Amino acid sequence: MTEELEREREAVRQANAAFYAAFQSLDTERMRAVWAQSDAATVVHPGWRPLAGIGPVMESWRRIFEGATLMQFTVTGVQVHFDSETTARVLCLENLTTVLDGAVSEGRVQATNVFVKAGGRWLLVHHHGSPVM
Amino acid sequence: MTEELEREREAVRQANAAFYAAFQSLDTERMRAVWAQSDAATVVHPGWRPLAGIGPVMESWRRIFEGATLMQFTVTGVQVHFDSETTARVLCLENLTTVLDGAVSEGRVQATNVFVKAGGRWLLVHHHGSPVM
Numbered sequence: 001m002t003e004e005l006e007r008e009r010e011a012v013r014q015a016n017a018a019f020y021a022a023f024q025s026l027d028t029e030r031m032r033a034v035w036a037q038s039d040a041a042t043v044v045h046p047g048w049r050p051l052a053g054i055g056p057v058m059e060s061w062r063r064i065f066e067g068a069t070l071m072q073f074t075v076t077g078v079q080v081h082f083d084s085e086t087t088a089r090v091l092c093l094e095n096l097t098t099v100l101d102g103a104v105s106e107g108r109v110q111a112t113n114v115f116v117k118a119g120g121r122w123l124l125v126h127h128h129g130s131p132v133m
Numbered sequence: 134m135t136e137e138l139e140r141e142r143e144a145v146r147q148a149n150a151a152f153y154a155a156f157q158s159l160d161t162e163r164m165r166a167v168w169a170q171s172d173a174a175t176v177v178h179p180g181w182r183p184l185a186g187i188g189p190v191m192e193s194w195r196r197i198f199e200g201a202t203l204m205q206f207t208v209t210g211v212q213v214h215f216d217s218e219t220t221a222r223v224l225c226l227e228n229l230t231t232v233l234d235g236a237v238s239e240g241r242v243q244a245t246n247v248f249v250k251a252g253g254r255w256l257l258v259h260h261h262g263s264p265v266m
Contacts, residue, residue, distance in 0.1 A: 040214040042224055044243050047266040050224045052212060079185060081173040081259075083249050084217040089259055091175055091183045110177050112245055112261045116216050126214075126222055128245045130263025133180040 005082075012080045012088040015115050015122035020073045020094070026065040032058055036116055036123040044128040046109055070099040086117040094129065108132040138215075145213045145221040148248050148255035153206045153227070159198040165191055169249055169256040177261040179242055203232040219250040227262065241265040 015034065022030040032054075035041055041054045051060055074095040081089045094109040114126035148167065155163040165187075168174055174187045184193050207228040214222045227242040247259035 040216075040222075042212070042214065042222070044224065044245065044263065046263070049265075050210070050212070050243060052214075052224075077183070079175070079183070081175065081185075083173075083220040083247060083258060087216040087220040089173075089175070089247060091177065091185075110183060110261075110263075112177065112259065114216060114222060114247070125216060126245065128243075128261050128263065130177065130179070130243075130261065132182075 009080050016090045031061045036125045042126045046131050072097040088115045149223045164194045169258045175259045179262050179264050205230040221248045
């Protein structure tokens with residue numbers, strides 16, 4: 001039971017890492033692959049209004065990736081909590097260097113990432129990122 | 134099935150409203166009653182580091198309530214999404230008027246609230262609030 005839980009926890013950590021790898025790749029198709037293709041997919045980007053549905057969510061990534069020429073993440077403080085057998089909640093701190101519209105900035109964003117397990121895979125269904133002061 | 138879903142959706146909306154009623158009451162015991170009493174309880178207050186475990190979560194509410202003399206919420210844009218039969222995710226916008234340490238401020242906070250159903254009740258297990266620019 002504990003072994004099973006550890007395996008699932010590791011699988012969620014890997015799904016979370018895959019999300020940041022996709023984010024860093026600035027590749028919308030790679031980003032699409034880590035998300036649940038669902039009407040219930042939601043995202044809150046720092047300072048944005050919430051978006052719901054995989055269409056608007058992917059459109060937001062397209063817009064973010066369009067303007068960015070580099071996004072480098074170091075993800076720290078990763079916590080994994082299970083809310084059901086098929087629902088996991090990850091809290092983590094994104095330490096990032098961004099080149100957006102030609103300007104370099106360093107920043108920290110606190111994230112909540114919610115994953116659901118479907119067809120044996122953990123898929124992102126919600127990302128909420130907020131600036132850390 | 135659809136009727137059942139609508140009933141659950143309404144129960145989650147009520148649990149979310151009860152959270153904001155408790156927030157507004159500045160009463161820690163009332164706030165404690167809406168939370169899952171769990172090590173997995175987590176909170177990200179705007180600009181704070183994440184806190185995990187019901188003890189640290191409740192300590193944070195005590196500190197917030199200590200300094201505040203008024204918190205008035207109008208909650209808008211409520212979205213309810215189910216991630217499993219016993220896991221719900223609410224996105225909403227908190228339009229609030231605060232008197233904190235004698236100063237009045239108006240602000241908007243985008244929230245993600247995660248609820249789990251236990252013993253027939255929907256209990257808050259995660260709150261993430263971030264400033265809206």
